[in-house]
Every structure is written in C-alpha cells, then in structure tokens.
Amino acid sequence: MIGLDALVKEWAALLRLQDWDIEARYVHAKEMAAPEGHDQTEVSAQVSSDTNFKYARIRVLHRDELAEDLAPVMYDVEHVVVHELLHLRFPDTEDEVAINQTASALLTLKRRK
Numbered sequence: 001m002i003g004l005d006a007l008v009k010e011w012a013a014l015l016r017l018q019d020w021d022i023e024a025r026y027v028h029a030k031e032m033a034a035p036e037g038h039d040q041t042e043v044s045a046q047v048s049s050d051t052n053f054k055y056a057r058i059r060v061l062h063r064d065e066l067a068e069d070l071a072p073v074m075y076d077v078e079h080v081v082v083h084e085l086l087h088l089r090f091p092d093t094e095d096e097v098a099i100n101q102t103a104s105a106l107l108t109l110k111r112r113k
C-alpha cells in the first residue's frame, strides 16, 4: 500500500495547510459513512475536520474493499489525498466536481514534469 503520510505532508505544504494537524489512514468499509443511496464500498475516502483546531482526519478505504466497478477510476491514492485536502482548503464548497477537477489539474501538472 502507498504510504499516506508522505503524500499528506507534500500536498499540505503545497496547499498551505502545513499548520494543520492532518492524520491519514487506511480503513475498512464499515468505518465509512456512506452518503444516502450509496454503499460504504462506494466511498474511496472521507475527511472529518475541526477548522478551529486545524485538525483533520482522512480515511482512505482499503483498495480491495472498494466496489469492483469503481476501483479502476477511483483509486488513485494521491488524487484521493489531494481531493480531501482541497475540502479542507475550501470548507464551504460541496461541489465535488470542482474539487475533483482541481485535484486532477494539480496532479496533471505534477506528473507532467
């Protein structure tokens, strides 16, 4: 499994979240809160945070527990980490498409080098 700590450290610094205390770990599906109409195996990651204390906890679903049809598209761990960090950066948006597209754009730039 890809280590989460280094990814969080790298991207938190780039997104100027370095003063946050951000914990990330792999979890099982039962630890995920499924949005209405969805199964816990359809959620690749979630973040819970306390803006006042600048504390966040990112949960990333174990790869082999993600729904089979979603795994190929939704399991780029770095994308998942960037996505959740962007939620911390933009706490007022629930626009998942915008968050996803921004994460993709940042990763495209990084990986182009």
Ligand SMILES: [Zn+2]
Residues within 6 Å of the ligand: 083, 087, 096, 099
């Ligand atoms: Zn999201």
